Structures are given as C-alpha cells and as structure tokens.
Amino acid sequence: EVRPCDDHNDQCGYWAAIGECQANPKYMLVMCQASCHSCLGDSGALHERMYQHLEKKISSVRDAHQPQILEASYSPRALVVDRFLSEEECEALKDLARPHLHHAQTINRSTGAAYLDKVRTNSQFYLDRAEHYEDPLVLDIVQRMHRIARVPMGHAEPLQVGRYQKGQFYQTHFDSEPLQGVKRAVTVLVYLDPPQAGGETIFPKHQRCQEDGFEVCCNRLEELVAGEGKGFWVRGQKGQAVIFYSHNLDGQHNALSMHGSCPVREGEKWVAQQWFRIEPYAGSPYFQFLAPKSPGVTGEAESG
Numbered sequence: 499e500v501r502p503c504d505d506h507n508d509q510c511g512y513w514a515a516i517g518e519c520q521a522n523p524k525y526m527l528v529m530c531q532a533s534c535h536s537c538l539g540d541s542g543a544l545h546e547r548m549y550q551h552l553e554k555k556i557s558s559v560r561d562a563h564q565p566q567i568l569e570a571s572y573s574p575r576a577l578v579v580d581r582f583l584s585e586e587e588c589e590a591l592k593d594l595a596r597p598h599l600h601h602a603q604t605i606n607r608s609t610g611a612a613y614l615d616k617v618r619t620n621s622q623f624y625l626d627r628a629e630h631y632e633d634p635l636v637l638d639i640v641q642r643m644h645r646i647a648r649v650p651m652g653h654a655e656p657l658q659v660g661r662y663q664k665g666q667f668y669q670t671h672f673d674s675e676p677l678q679g680v681k682r683a684v685t686v687l688v689y690l691d692p693p694q695a696g697g698e699t700i701f702p703k704h705q706r707c708q709e710d711g712f713e714v715c716c717n718r719l720e721e722l723v724a725g726e727g728k729g730f731w732v733r734g735q736k737g738q739a740v741i742f743y744s745h746n747l748d749g750q751h752n753a754l755s756m757h758g759s760c761p762v763r764e765g766e767k768w769v770a771q772q773w774f775r776i777e778p779y780a781g782s783p784y785f786q787f788l789a790p791k792s793p794g795v796t797g798e799a800e801s802g
C-alpha cells in the first residue's frame with residue numbers, strides 16, 4: 499500500500515535533488531511525495547515549477563488560428579502577443595475615443611475641487627455606452643480579449659482607451675486594489691500606437707520605483723528595472739498585447755504586479771485596456787448582454 503506523503507524509496511532525497519520530480523513525475527510524485535514536496539498542503543516550490551512546466555507545454559502548442567503567446571514573466575503571470583489587433587482595429591479604437599478623452603482627475607474631499615492627478619497625467623475614456631459595446635468591432639475585440647485571458651465576458655469592465663502625450667506618464671500602481679473593493683483578475687493592455695521614444699510599461703518587481711523613484715527607474719531601465727528587481731518592461735509595438743494577472747492562481751494579490759507607464763519622450767502613445775474582474779461584475783456592459791437565453795423559453799407556437 500502506498501501511503502500519501504511519504505518517501506517509499508531511500509533514494510528519493512537524492513533523486514529529488516537531481517531534478518527527477520520534474521523529469522519523471524509519474525513515478526516520483528507517487529513514490530517520493532515527501533522529497534518532491536507534493537504532499538497536500540506542502541507549499542514547496544514544486545507546484546510552482548509544475549505549473550510552469552504545464553504552461554510551457556500549453557504555450558508551445560501551435561495552432562494556425564492561435565496567436566503566438568510569449569511568456570514575459572511567471573510572477574506575475576504576464577504574456578505578450580504580437581499583432582493581437584490589426585492596424586485598422588487600432589486606428590478604429592483611437593477614432594472612437596479621440597473626441598471623448600479627458601484627463602485623470604482627483605476630487606478634493608473637502609472642497610470638491612478637481613485637481614489633475616499627479617500620479618497619472620495621461621487622458622483616457624471608457625467605451626461604456628451601448629453604441630460602443632454593441633459595436634461589432636468593439637464586441638469582437640473584447641471577445642478575443644476574453645478568450646485569450648480566459649475570464650468570462652460578464653467579468654469585463656468597459657474597454658478603456660488612453661493617450662499619453664509628450665511628458666505624460668502613469669506612476670507605478672496596482673490595477674487590482676482588493677482593499678478598495680476593486681478586484682481585477684487580469685489586464686489586457688494593447689498598444690494602439692507606440693510612441694517614438696519613452697512610454698515603456700515597466701514592472702520593476704521592487705518598491706524603489708514608486709513615486710519620486712519612478713522617473714529614475716525609467717531613465718535607467720537596465721539597471722533599476724531588469725537588474726535590481728529582475729523586473730521587465732515592454733516597449734510596445736502597434737497591435738501588441740500584454741496580458742498580466744494581478745492575482746496568483748490561489749487568488750492572492752500579487753505584489754509584483756505593480757507597474758507603470760514611463761514618460762513619453764517623443765511622439766504620442768495610445769493604449770487600450772480591458773480589465774476583467776475576479777467575479778461577475780454587475781457594472782459590466784456584457785453582464786446581461788451576452789447571457790445565454792434559458793432553454794425552454796421559446797414561443798408558445800414552437801412548443802409541443
């Protein structure tokens with residue numbers, strides 16, 4: 499009888515050390531559970547490695563209809579997809595948003611006066627009216643985002659389009675703020691137009707790029723983003739998507755999902771963002787819009 503959570507061979511420790519848990523999991527995860535940290539409740543690093551292994555397998559499956567997905571980071575899970583949107587789609591989204599763009603503002607609680615946000619100086623607009631979200635072009639784009647992110651349509655916020663002009667930026671922040679009641683599972687960020695210089699999306703994976711440290715990090719990406727925290731950045735190409743998950747697979751908020759948009763140095767930067775919440779979202783334009791009709795609710799004439 500094989501009892502769980504034991505080693506059943508005195509070589510288990512040695513085999514685990516030389517990587518047999520990954521190389522030969524069929525045997526090892528049964529016979530060497532303790533050494534492989536695969537017991538229930540054992541939070542050893544193995545599960546993470548197993549997931550990495552599985553995801554590599556998944557992402558190596560090529561299908562003519564599937565865009566190629568590159569892994570930019572494991573924690574937070576971040577994927578990059580080239581040409582996720584066509585040039586025409588990028589231009590169409592810019593055209594839809596252009597007349598409506600407005601600057602991010604913060605409202606002073608006591609005076610009610612609106613101030614321009616210091617953390618975020620760009621302009622943005624939510625495509626939140628029926629004529630936007632029922633637009634076949636927008637609907638098709640959001641559906642593709644939903645399929646690639648693997649979160650249901652009813653979790654989708656309205657699609658947002660943002661523009662950064664020269665000098666504009668968005669300092670490091672989290673897209674998901676569970677303590678404020680905003681729980682976003684995933685962000686699908688698409689570069690509708692990359693700037694000529696600057697405007698990188700950075701994931702520094704450490705605290706020192708916050709607020710006053712932000713510009714310094716943007717000026718020294720290699721040293722302070724890639725070096726210091728083993729973080730990464732994306733320069734952005736037209737139509738390219740970055741898909742990142744602000745929570746781990748167990749639902750925990752991932753502190754490494756902190757990111758920002760460096761100041762644009764030359765030209766304009768346009769992006770579209772689609773956020774999908776952790777749960778079905780009553781404020782979603784697609785909450786009821788795409789709900790399947792319940793079976794059996796057909797006209798009288800059709801029954802019997």
Ligand SMILES: O=C(O)CCC(=O)C(=O)O
Binds near residue numbers: 660687697758
């Ligand atoms: O524009 C970017 O590169 C990032 C934007 C962003 O992080 C946001 O709008 O939440």
Ligand SMILES: [Fe+2]
Binds near residue numbers: 671672673757
């Ligand atoms: Fe963000």
